[in-house]
Amino acid sequence: MEKIAVIGAGALARVFCRRFAAALAGRCEITGIMSRTFEKTEALAAETGAAACRTLDDLLALNPGYVVEFAGVQALKDYASAVLARTNLIAVSAGALADPAFRAKAEEAARGSGHRLIIANGAIGGLDLLRTYALMGGAKLEFESLKAPKSLAGAPGLKGRTLSEEREEVAFSGSIDEAIREFPKNVNVAVAARAASAAEQSRMTLRSVPGLKETTHSLRIENQLLHAELSFSSRPDPENPRSSVSAAWSVLACLDALTAPIAFF
Ligand SMILES: NC(=O)C1=CN([C@@H]2O[C@H](COP(=O)(O)OP(=O)(O)OC[C@H]3O[C@@H](n4cnc5c(N)ncnc54)[C@H](OP(=O)(O)O)[C@@H]3O)[C@@H](O)[C@H]2O)C=CC1
Numbered sequence: 123m124e125k126i127a128v129i130g131a132g133a134l135a136r137v138f139c140r141r142f143a144a145a146l147a148g149r150c151e152i153t154g155i156m157s158r159t160f161e162k163t164e165a166l167a168a169e170t171g172a173a174a175c176r177t178l179d180d181l182l183a184l185n186p187g188y189v190v191e192f193a194g195v196q197a198l199k200d201y202a203s204a205v206l207a208r209t210n211l212i213a214v215s216a217g218a219l220a221d222p223a224f225r226a227k228a229e230e231a232a233r234g235s236g237h238r239l240i241i242a243n244g245a246i247g248g249l250d251l252l253r254t255y256a257l258m259g260g261a262k263l264e265f266e267s268l269k270a271p272k273s274l275a276g277a278p279g280l281k282g283r284t285l286s287e288e289r290e291e292v293a294f295s296g297s298i299d300e301a302i303r304e305f306p307k308n309v310n311v312a313v314a315a316r317a318a319s320a321a322e323q324s325r326m327t328l329r330s331v332p333g334l335k336e337t338t339h340s341l342r343i344e345n346q347l348l349h350a351e352l353s354f355s356s357r358p359d360p361e362n363p364r365s366s367v368s369a370a371w372s373v374l375a376c377l378d379a380l381t382a383p384i385a386f387f
């Protein structure tokens with residue numbers, strides 16, 4: 123039985139923990155949860171039957187085979203090296219990879235210990251295909267996200283501005299590196315796509331669309347050998363409209379691929 127530890131007790135961690143048993147029974151068990159607010163950790167741990175941990179050291183002392191991260195870009199940056207020194211890490215806050223110093227440090231930690239940092243598909247799919255582009259080379263990536271105004275509220279890039287509830291607005295247009303600095307809880311998917319594909323050229327547009335019921339991420343990627351267009355529309359989490367529920371399911375699917383007798387790549 124593979125032991126799984128969880129960082130975060132927010133919207134995605136809750137979906138992950140609540141759906142875990144049905145998806146991975148007999149192969150994986152959640153042994154510990156750690157987050158910033160201990161009361162929330164305790165509540166989710168009680169629901170899950172896992173240990174509530176106050177610190178990362180306590181979580182790692184449970185000897186998990188995989189730690190899964192649902193805690194945000196800064197938390198991933200803060201914890202990745204320590205986790206990778208001890209075990210494997212599956213992360214959704216791929217935005218951290220936009221920081222070259224973080225990426226180099228995480229890679230060094232993983233190489234040093236033989237563990238792996240695995241970036242989950244999150245609210246998109248197809249990172250395997252995008253990886254194929256990285257091997258082929260020469261990819262050009264265009265990424266577009268459509269989110270409801272309330273999903274973007276409070277992002278640093280809005281500098282206190284409130285987005286219109288009446289008309290569509292371009293909330294951001296430019297480089298993916300700048301996008302993740304300005305919208306760290308909204309465009310992890312774009313950084314994941316760019317990092318997986320090693321695109322030589324990339325840009326993104328983030329649109330605020332009043333009344334939107336499903337967050338939509340679309341990407342177009344091409345090189346001399348292959349042209350692909352992918353689009354994903356997913357329900358936002360009712361408790362945290364910034365995050366698509368499917369992002370939590372993607373981590374369940376990732377663990378399924380890592381532990382099932384037959385895997386689909
Ligand atoms: N790749 C993808 O497709 C997607 C990626 N994401 C990423 O996933 C993250 C989590 O999403 P979601 O669950 O909706 O967010 P929530 O804000 O609902 O939950 C975040 C959880 O992480 C905890 N946390 C924050 N900082 C730390 C820390 N330093 N140490 C330990 N715990 C911490 C929070 O604690 P507290 O309750 O105290 O705030 C909370 O429990 C997002 O911030 C984003 O980076 C999200 C959606 C899609």
Ligand SMILES: O=C([O-])CC(=O)C(=O)O
Nearest residue numbers: 307308309310311365366
């Ligand atoms: O959940 C989503 O739709 C995507 C998201 O927030 C992110 O990539 O940060």
